[in-house]
Every structure is written in structure tokens, then in C-alpha cells.
Amino acid sequence: MKIRQGFTLAETLVTLAIISFVAAVAMPALFNTKPNQEMMMLKKVYYLTGRMVNELVNDEDFYPDDDEENKSGFSHVNTIPEATYHGKEYKGDTKFCGLFAARMNVKGDVDCTTKSKFTAGAAPGNGTFTTADGVVWILPISDFSRGGAADAKESIYVDVNGDRPGNCFPTDANCKLPDRFEIKLDRWGKLYIEDEVTRKYLSNTNVTKQYIDLK
Numbered sequence: 368m369k370i371r372q373g374f375t376l377a378e379t380l381v382t383l384a385i386i387s388f389v390a391a392v393a394m395p396a397l398f399n400t401k402p403n404q405e406m407m408m409l410k411k412v413y414y415l416t417g418r419m420v421n422e423l424v425n426d427e428d429f430y431p432d433d434d435e436e437n438k439s440g441f442s443h444v445n446t447i448p449e450a451t452y453h454g455k456e457y458k459g460d461t462k463f464c465g466l467f468a469a470r471m472n473v474k475g476d477v478d479c480t481t482k483s484k485f486t487a488g489a490a491p492g493n494g495t496f497t498t499a500d501g502v503v504w505i506l507p508i509s510d511f512s513r514g515g516a517a518d519a520k521e522s523i524y525v526d527v528n529g530d531r532p533g534n535c536f537p538t539d540a541n542c543k544l545p546d547r548f549e550i551k552l553d554r555w556g557k558l559y560i561e562d563e564v565t566r567k568y569l570s571n572t573n574v575t576k577q578y579i580d581l582k
Contacts, residue, residue, distance in 0.1 A: 405546045406568045408527035412502055413569055416523060416550055417558055419470055424556030429457075429466060440554035441511040464495060464506040472499045482508050485524055485534070485547050494526070501529040511554040520551040520559060537564035 424430055424440050431447065432438045446458035457465040464479035477496040483505055485494075494503040507521035526534065526547045533546035548568075551559040560566050 405527050405533065405544060406571065408500070408502065409525075409548055409565070409568050411500075412525050412527060412548075413550060413558075413560075416552075419467055420552055420556045420558065422470070423463070423466055429462075438555065440556060441552075442554045444510045460508050460510050463511070464508055467506055468496050468504075471496065471504075473497070474499045479506065479508060485526060485536075494524075497529065502527050503529055520553050523550045523552065524548070525550070537562050537568075 428447070429452075430440060430443045432443075441463050444459050444462050446456060451457075452466060452469050455465070455469070457469075461479040465477075468477045468479065473496045475497055479495060481495075483494065485505065495506045497503050503526040505524040507523065509521050511519060511521060524547065528546045531546070533542075533544050535542035535545055536547045536549065537545040539545075545564065545568075548565050549561070551561060553559070560569065
């Protein structure tokens with residue numbers, strides 16, 4: 368008796384059709400499980416910012432309180448003998464910027480002299496500095512007083528993927544994959560996130576692609 372080996376053309380076509388169908392169903396699911404790198408980096412940046420700000424504002428050598436009733440926080444821009452870090456003195460409007468940058472793993476130069484902000488849709492430029500992980504930072508150059516307003520806030524801007532595509536804020540029109548974010552802080556080191564999308568990025572525990580468009 369002759370035993371048939373292999374598959375017929377019809378069987379092969381049916382098998383290929385089944386494989387194609389399964390692939391068509393599975394591919395979107397697989398895509399959605401890919402990490403949202405921008406969200407992951409924002410979480411890292413926000414955590415790092417909070418830690419650095421907390422360390423600085425509570426460092427009595429750099430930001431001493433005038434007394435228990437008058438806490439100045441980051442608005443204490445006067446030079447003090449202890450405000451020397453790695454052989455450099457920090458004072459004035461650039462004091463916070465310089466001390467913050469000095470504690471970061473910076474790649475290249477630090478510019479605490481130019482007030483700038485990311486322009487919507489444009490490449491990030493140099494910013495204040497770029498860290499080794501490719502994040503571009505723009506720090507405030509300010510005495511944190513804003514004319515004496517007690518609730519004055521300044522902004523830290525970050526581009527979490529550097530010069531890669533995106534280059535938009537969550538509040539920009541038609542920004543489907545934001546990579547630029549604004550973190551505000553007051554003179555006492557409290558952080559504020561004012562736009563809803565950034566808050567959702569930070570609160571989501573699922574950092575997959577399906578959470579890109581959160582508007």
C-alpha cells in the first residue's frame with residue numbers, strides 16, 4: 368500500500384490562511400504591549416526631580432531659613448560660605464539651576480545663563496543641559512519670588528527623548544505622543560503638574576502603547 372507524504376496544495380493554503388488570520392488578530396495586541404518609552408522616561412524624570420528638589424530645599428548649607436517664622440526656601444539666593452559645591456560658588460537667580468545641574472549626570476555643558484523654553488514643534492536645541500540618558504532639561508533662572516507672591520511657581524521643562532521625533536507638549540494641538548513636559552515647583556520645593564495628560568502619564572501603572580492618547 369502506498370503511503371501519502373506531505374501536504375496537498377489545499378491544505379497548505381488553508382494553513383497559511385489560518386496563520387495570516389491569527390497574525391492579523393495578534394499583531395495589534397503585541398504592538399500595544401510595547402512599552403511607552405516617553406511615559407517611562409517621564410516617570411523617571413519626575414521621580415528624579417522630586418528627589419533632587421527635596422534634597423536641595425532641605426539642605427541648610429545651601430538654603431538656610433532666616434528663622435522658624437520666615438522660611439525662604441529657593442528664594443534664598445544670597446551667597447553663603449557653605450554654598451560652594453565642587454569648587455564653585457552659587458548665588459543669585461542662577462543658584463537653583465547651578466546646584467540642581469551639579470547633582471545631575473550631565474553630558475556636555477551646562478547653561479544657567481539663558482532663559483529659554485521649548486518651541487512647539489521645533490527641535491529641542493541645547494536647553495540648560497542634557498543628561499546621559501538623553502533627556503534635555505530647561506531649568507528656571509529665577510529668585511522664586513515673582514514680586515513677593517507667596518504662591519509663585521517656576522517651571523522645569525524636559526524633553527524626555529531628546530532630538531528624536533515628537534517634540535510636543537500634551538497641551539499642543541494634534542500631539543498624539545507627547546515627549547515634552549512641564550513640572551512646576553514653588554520656593555518650598557513642592558512640585559505641581561497642571562495638565563491632565565501629564566498627570567495621567569504619571570499615575571498610570573500600565574506603561575504600554577495603548578495609553579499613548581490620553582486626551
